[in-house]
Each structure stands twice: as structure tokens, then as C-alpha cells.
Amino acid sequence: MERYNKITDKNQREILLLKSFACSYGKCAFCNYILDNSYNENEINQINIDLLDKVTGVFGCLEIINSASVFELPLKTLEYIxxxxxxxxxxxxxxxxxxxxxxxxxxxxxFFSAQEVRFKVGIETFDNNYRTQILKKNFILNDYTQLSNFYSCCLLICTKGQTREQISNDIETALKYFKEITINVFINNDTEITRDEELVKWFLTEKYPLLIKQKNIEILIDNKDLGVYVQ
Ligand code: SF4
Structure with a gap:
């Protein structure tokens, strides 16, 4: 288990995987990280305060992830952040x-009036049908103008049922509407979603070499690539 890391290549920042209350949605078919969620507020706050004490401020930038949304962090944790x-x-x-x-x-x-706050949202794919029916992430995106409220988005790629065209279109669309994007190459995790090895091979040879050069794209080939994880 690792909950603190420094990202030193692109977009340098400290990153913390905090503990939180349960994700308010909690039904995405590919998600196993909500297993880290807890209902014990004291435990959550104690773990988070100990982690926050590790932050040095070296890059002036801190990313908080919590296997849910920022709104599911207890107030005491938010105040300590x-x-x-x-x-x-x-x-x-x-x-x-x-x-x-x-x-x-x-x-x-x-609440964080002294900092620029950047929100990262899991869009996963711009294919509404695939997102809602296969990935079971239950929002429909029709009005893309709303996306400007978020700074960055995550895409989930190389899952069974996706196509090369879908993935290429998702990356292109994400780059159009977000300042930064994170591309997560799916790794089997005992959920009902499975990885498509052919798509992974195609992505790594045809797309990855060019995309990785772009400053505003992070690609997680392994879900431990950010150096924070609970498994
Ligand atoms: S992917 Fe995000 S929104 Fe979906 S269940 Fe997991 S934590 Fe909740």
C-alpha cells in the first residue's frame, strides 16, 4: 500500500491517496478501489492527517485522490488539507x-480560496451507451459546454467491447474539452469488465509513442504508475 508520492516528470506535484467515506455513486462496473472506502470517520481523519503531514509543498501543487469524490472527505480532513x-x-x-x-x-x-482548484472527472468514454450500459457509469453527456467546469478528465481504455475508433475519438474529444487528460489502460481487477489485449497491443505500438510526448497527457499503463495504490 502506498498513499504518498511525488510525481517528478510531467506536471510535477505531490499526490496523496486519502481515505474517505463511500463513493456516493459506487456502481461503476470496473471500479474496485471503492474497497478502500470506510464509514469510520475517526479512522479516516487519523489516516489522512498523518498522510497530510508528509506533504512538503516542494512543487506548490498537491493532488488529492480518495477513491470517491472530494465531497466524500470528512470536514475535518478538508480543513486539514x-x-x-x-x-x-x-x-x-x-x-x-x-x-x-x-x-x-x-x-x-x-473553501480553498487561497489555491487554484482543479477538478478531475472520470468521463471514461464519450460513448454514452458504452459508459452507461457497459461501464455502468450513469451520466449522459450531451452538452459538452459543461465540461469546462472541470480541468482534467480520465479515460478508461482497452476494455472488451471498445474499438480502436472509439478510443481514438475519446482521446481526441478529451483533448478538445479538457486542459489535461489521464488515459488509464485497463488492468483486470476481478470486476465484470475485462481487458482487451489486442487493443492494448495496438494502443502501445500505434498511439502511445506519440501521445506520451504531449505535456498535457498522462498515461497509466499500470494502475500503480502514479505510485499510490492500496492493493
Ligand atoms: S469509478 Fe469513481 S464514481 Fe465510479 S464507483 Fe468508483 S469511485 Fe465511484
Whole structure:
């Protein structure tokens, strides 16, 4: 288990995998990281405070992930993030958030008024049918203008049933609407979703070499690539 790391190549930042209450949605067919969620508020806060004490502020940028949305962190943890962010003179904070929280993003922006807050949202694919029916992520995207409220998005690629065209289109669309994107190459994780090895081979040979050169694209070939994980 690793919950703290420094990302030193692109987009340098410290990253923390905090513990949180359960993801408010919790039904994505590919997601096993919600197993880290807890209902024990004291335990959550204690783990998170110990982790936040490791933050140095070396890059002025901190990314918080929590196997849910920022809104599922307890208030005490949020207040401690703010304290550390201010003490370490952080300029930028990243938080992950489920799409349905779109109308509440301002609450977090106001709470962390001394930092630029950047929200990362899991879009996974722009194919509404695949997202809702296969991945079981239950939001429909028709109005892309709303996406400007988020800074960055995650795509999930190389799952059975996807096509090369779908993946190429997803990457192209994500780059059009978000300042940064993270491409997650799916790894089998005992959920009902499975990996398509042919797509992985194609992606790694045809797409990866060019995409990886772009500053605003992070590609996670292994889900431990950010150096934080609980498995
Ligand atoms: S919204 Fe995120 S954390 Fe929640 S179930 Fe889906 S992928 Fe997992």
C-alpha cells in the first residue's frame, strides 16, 4: 500500500491517496478501489492527517485522490488539507469529483480560496451507451459546454467491447474539452469488465509513442504508475 508520492516528470506535484467515506455513486462496473472506502470517520481523519503531514509543498501543487469524490472527505480532513495547503504555500490543488457534483464545485472553490482548484472527472468514454450500459457509469453527456467546469478528465481504455475508433475519438474529444487528460489502460481487477489485449497491443505500438510526448497527457499503463495504490 502506498498513499504518498511525488510525481517528478510531467506536471510535477505531490499526490496523496486519502481515505474517505463511500463513493456516493459506487456502481461503476470496473471500479474496485471503492474497497478502500470506510464509514469510520475517526479512522479516516487519523489516516489522512498523518498522510497530510508528509506533504512538503516542494512543487506548490498537491493532488488529492480518495477513491470517491472530494465531497466524500470528512470536514475535518478538508480543513486539514486547507491548513497544510496554506502553510506550505500551495498554489494548486487537484481533487477528483464525480460528474453529478457539477453544480456543487463552487463550494470547494470557495473553501480553498487561497489555491487554484482543479477538478478531475472520470468521463471514461464519450460513448454514452458504452459508459452507461457497459461501464455502468450513469451520466449522459450531451452538452459538452459543461465540461469546462472541470480541468482534467480520465479515460478508461482497452476494455472488451471498445474499438480502436472509439478510443481514438475519446482521446481526441478529451483533448478538445479538457486542459489535461489521464488515459488509464485497463488492468483486470476481478470486476465484470475485462481487458482487451489486442487493443492494448495496438494502443502501445500505434498511439502511445506519440501521445506520451504531449505535456498535457498522462498515461497509466499500470494502475500503480502514479505510485499510490492500496492493493
Ligand atoms: S464514481 Fe469513481 S469511485 Fe465511484 S464507483 Fe465510479 S469509478 Fe468508483
Amino acid at each position: 486547507r491548513k497544510i495547503a496554506n502553510e506550505k504555500k500551495m498554489k494548486t490543488l487537484y481533487f477528483e469529483v464525480y460528474y453529478s457534483y457539477l453544480k456543487r464545485l463552487d463550494e470547494i472553490i470557495k
